[in-house]
Amino acid sequence: KAGNKTICGDDAFQLYYTFGFPLDLTELMARERGLKVDTELFVKLMDQQKERARAAQKGVSLAASLSNVQLPATDDAAKYQTDSCQGKVLGWVTSEGFTAEGEFEDAHKPAALVLDKTCFYAESGGQVGDEGLIRGEDWEFIVEGTEKVGNCVLHKGRLHRGGVAAGDVATMQVYQDRQASRKNHTATHILQWALQKVLGDSVKQQGSAVCPDYLRFDYTWPKGLTPEQSAEIQALVNQKIAEGLPVTCVSLPIEEARKLGAMALFGEKYGDVVRVIGIGAPDKDHFGEAFSKEFCGGTHVSNTSEIGGFGIVKEESVSAGVRRITALTGTKLVDYLMGRNAIVDELVGMLKVPADQITSRVAKIMEDNKSLAKQLKSGAAAAASAQVSADDLLARSSRQGATVVVAESIPALGADQARGLIDSLRAKAGSAVVVLGMADGDGKVMLFAGVTDDLIKKISAGDIVKQIAPIVGGGGGGRPQFAQAGGKDPSKIDEALRTAKTFITGKLS
Ligand SMILES: [Zn+2]
Known part of the structure; x- marks a missing residue:
């Protein structure tokens, strides 16, 4: 603006926020024209914008009504x-x-x-x-x-x-849940230390969530943890918990904190004096001896032993190059492990093997299952080829006048299949009396009888079944056209069929 040597921070902010024009470019162009930019107001407006964005993200935040x-x-x-x-x-x-x-x-x-x-x-x-x-x-x-x-x-x-x-x-x-949050927060710090110890210093925190039920830690790493790395990390964290180390908190000028090697979250803004949490230093005077030092405003346990145990329950990818660990501590971990234990106990009961043999037993079962499925497949194919057709039966049948008489023992069929077979025999023969006997291999006998409509005045399928079922130790009946019966003596099937034949011959003559 004419007569003004400063570009207002509000204008710089609008350039950035509305048009995506970065501040350093605004400053560069301003300098070329002998102007200055009010960066103080710019930073303040940026902060307010971030606050608004954060509040909007949470949805229920009341902060939006408080901007001014x-x-x-x-x-x-x-x-x-x-x-x-x-x-x-x-x-x-x-x-x-x-x-x-x-x-x-x-x-x-x-x-x-x-x-x-x-x-x-x-x-x-x-x-x-x-x-x-x-x-x-x-x-x-x-x-x-x-x-x-x-x-x-x-x-x-x-x-x-x-x-x-x-x-x-x-x-x-x-x-009271806050104690659980404290445990999880201190465990998060130890986890970060352990991750760097196992994977190297290039591991950087990308975010974390600490709540009473669990802790979550996001970090830069290109691939998933191997089972060995995961076990080593958990062992390191649990070792620090078992050692019962003091957790100390100091407030330091930021430069001093950085000199101590305290870790800060990249991209986070800090004041001149920062709060630093140290784990493993005997007291504040020996703060430098802490194995973990982090800029942190959170609440912590006063001794690592309070955490009561640490376990990773999930490891996953969040985005390219960023992994996420979800872990439990204290009673939540115990509850989780008890739940797992109950599953193991149940499996021990079901599989009837000691817990340490569950995996080999399950592997065996899966292997057996595979070969059984294969057998079943080839068995079904064999059964299909062994199945008798209506034509086979017709070829083996005898005749009484114009009537086809079938009384045969065949491989076991389901009731629907037997009925279908009898139907097609009746249709092919035109005039027929059919009796089929079969044993299912478990000691059960099934008898089926069918009569074509032209004959039902002379003979009924129901009557045939009633005659012969008692021979195989069972009973049954049905309509004149179709009847079925069960029995329990497969050795008597042939006798029953002979009796049926005699009965049919008598009725048809
Ligand atoms: Zn922290």
């Missing part, structure tokens, strides 16, 4: 020391913004309480925000999540009972 509001600061130093503390209500945030006026008593409206002090840990650095309860003299507010906007801690949730007013004294209680 001056919020009171919350002293949250207690979050590292205690799960319970007292404070004073300063106001509350709803979709309309922050207020300290009147009384808040709408139990259905999502809201966030703001207090002068808190022991709730706000979501940051991959560790989820605390959940818990805030209680006044005659009200209760359930905290479903905690978020920090500037220096203000928002206790997000809903009013459970009563009404809140600014000035009310409140008691805060973080739900």
Whole structure:
């Protein structure tokens, strides 16, 4: 702009945000024209934009309604020391913004309480925000999540009972699960150390999620862990847990922290003074001796033994060159392993082998299954070729006048197949009486009889079956055209068929 030696940060931001024009190019072109860029405002606007984007991602964030509001600061130093503390209500945030006026008593409206002090840990650095309860003299507010906007801690949730007013004294209680989050967070630091120890220093953290139920750690590595690498990493972490090492926290000028070799998350912005978590140093004076040193604002156990065990439950790819480990600690790990153990016990019962032989037994079963399937296939083919056809039976039949008489023992068929065979015999012969006997190999006998319509005044299939079924130790019956019976003595099938023949001859003559 004419008469102005500075390009406003707002303009630089618009160039970048709306047109994708990078700041360094704006600065370069400005310098060529003897102008300066207000980068301070640019950085501030960028931060606000990031905050808005983050809030939009979470969906339920109330931060969006606060972009231009001056919020009171919350002293949250207690979050590292205690799960319970007292404070004073300063106001509350709803979709309309922050207020300290009147009384808040709408139990259905999502809201966030703001207090002068808190022991709730706000979501940051991959560790989820605390959940818990805030209680006044005659009200209760359930905290479903905690978020920090500037220096203000928002206790997000809903009013459970009563009404809140600014000035009310409140008691805060973080739900106990936070101890589980602490275990998982410290374990995440040890895991990063172990990964670098086994895979090399090129492994870099890409993100992490720490919550009461599990921990997740993303890192740069081109391929999946081998079973040996995974076992070694887990053994290293568990060794550090078993050693019962102290976890210390110091605040240091950022340069000093970097000199100590403390790991920072790439791309993350830090202040002049940083909080560094060290594992394995006897005390703060010997902080340099810690085997793991990380820039970190999270909550941790005070001794690694509290973690109570570590186990990887999943290893997967998240994107090209980035892997993800999901792991469990403490009682969650024990629960998981007990669940696995129950499955092993069940398999031991089913397979009737000791646990250490399950895999070889299952491999054997799979192998057997394969060869049985092969046998079954060739068996079915053989059975198909052995099957008698209506033509075969017709060729072997005898005649009484114009009537074809079949009384044969054949390989076992299903009821539908037997019926089909009899139907096709009846159709081919025109006038026929058919009796088929078969044994299924398990000691069961089946008898089927069929009569063509022209003969049913003389002889009935039901009668034939009734005559011969008792011979094979069974019974049955049916309609004049078709009947069937079962029995249990296969050695008597031929006798039954001879009897049938005699019966048929008598009836037809
Ligand atoms: Zn951390």
